[in-house]
Amino acid sequence: MFMKLEFDSIMLEFEMHRVLSAVHMACSTGEVVGLLGRNGSGKSCLMRIVFGSMAAQSKSVRIDGQYLTGDYMRKKRIAYLPQHDLLPDSITFTTALNLFGVKAERIEKIFPELMDFLKQKPNEVSGGQRRIFETLLILFSDHPFCFLDEPFSGIMPVHAERLSEIICAEKSRKGIIVSDHLHRQVRAIADRLYVLANGKTYPIQSEAQLVELGYLNDV
Numbered sequence: 001m002f003m004k005l006e007f008d009s010i011m012l013e014f015e016m017h018r019v020l021s022a023v024h025m026a027c028s029t030g031e032v033v034g035l036l037g038r039n040g041s042g043k044s045c046l047m048r049i050v051f052g053s054m055a056a057q058s059k060s061v062r063i064d065g066q067y068l069t070g071d072y073m074r075k076k077r078i079a080y081l082p083q084h085d086l087l088p089d090s091i092t093f094t095t096a097l098n099l100f101g102v103k104a105e106r107i108e109k110i111f112p113e114l115m116d117f118l119k120q121k122p123n124e125v126s127g128g129q130r131r132i133f134e135t136l137l138i139l140f141s142d143h144p145f146c147f148l149d150e151p152f153s154g155i156m157p158v159h160a161e162r163l164s165e166i167i168c169a170e171k172s173r174k175g176i177i178v179s180d181h182l183h184r185q186v187r188a189i190a191d192r193l194y195v196l197a198n199g200k201t202y203p204i205q206s207e208a209q210l211v212e213l214g215y216l217n218d219v
Contacts, residue, residue, distance in 0.1 A: 003064055004028045005078070005145050005175055007050045011057040012042065019045055020056070021199040027175040029144055032167060034190030035179040036204075036215055041196045043179045044083050047147045051080040063144075079143035083150045086134040089123040093133060096122075102140045110166060111136065128155040135163060145175045152182050164189050183215075 008024040019042045027033045037043045048054035050061055052073040061068045063077055087096050097104055097118070108115050114133055122130045135151045148167070152160045160182070167176060168189055180186050187193060193204040197213045210216040 001144075002029055003144050003175065005061075005063050007059065007061045009058055009060040010046065010049055011059070012045055012049065013057055018199055020049075023196075023199075023201045025177075025194055025201055027145060027177050029173070029175045030171055031191040032171050032176045032178060032189050034186040034193040035177055035196060035201075036183055036186060036193065036210070037179070037196035038215060039181075042199065043196055044149055046196065047080060047149050047177070047179070048082075051078050051147060053080070076141075076143050077145060079138045079141045079146040081135055081138040081146070081148045081151060083153075085122065085130070086137070087122045087130070089121050092119055092121055094118045096133075096137060100137045100141050102137055106140050107133070107136055110162070128159065131155050132159060132163060136166070139166060139170045139176075143174065145177075148176065148178045148180075150180050151178065152180050152185055160185055183210075 004026060005028070006026045010020050010023040012018070012020040023046060025033070025035070035043055045054060049056045049059055052071070068077065094104070097107070104115065104118065111132060114129065117125050117129070131151070131154050135148060138146050138148065151163060155163065164185060167178065170176065178186055178190065194201045195204055195210060195213050195215050197215065202209065202213060204210060207216065
């Protein structure tokens with residue numbers, strides 16, 4: 001089923017410092033949207049605000065034109081992989097699968113090596129293994145949209161490539177917004193691209209725009 005997520009009118013200030021002011025983004029099921037920006041530009045804050053876990057001075061979030069209000073996180077519209085650890089260290093990966101409603105067979109089919117530590121806890125495996133597993137939990141959830149904040153952080157290049165393939169495959173059933181400092185990886189999988197700079201989002205059509213906005217050095 002085709003669905004469209006839109007968000008705009010987002011205002012975020014900290015102690016008179018304006019972080020977000022003129023944001024407008026959209027993501028539809030069937031596409032991967034890349035979100036780039038320098039460190040501290042507000043990408044993670046934007047994702048948290050739209051997800052519903054962070055308050056803002058103002059925001060407008062809509063799915064198919066219907067406003068999301070109140071505690072809409074419980075409605076399972078958007079799944080969110082935060083920049084930092086998703087899972088607590090107190091549960092096993094098997095428990096995590098059950099909590100997210102993801103079948104172990106899905107993990108085994110694409111990352112069979114992860115099956116070796118299902119009975120372990122997140123702090124008992126490498127940071128890269130943990131990150132891959134957490135990303136797959138979000139991608140394989142039933143939510144129609146998902147936000148991935150730094151999904152490639154700390155994982156080997158060969159695994160980043162496999163994860164990219166999975167992201168591209170999963171867009172057939174959901175809309176995905178990806179942000180990562182590995183901009184080439186993001187640009188390779190994104191159907192559309194935005195840059196967040198000076199509190200505003202800019203749709204990107206060419207690499208020259210990335211230079212103009214100060215995201216890339218002149219090439």
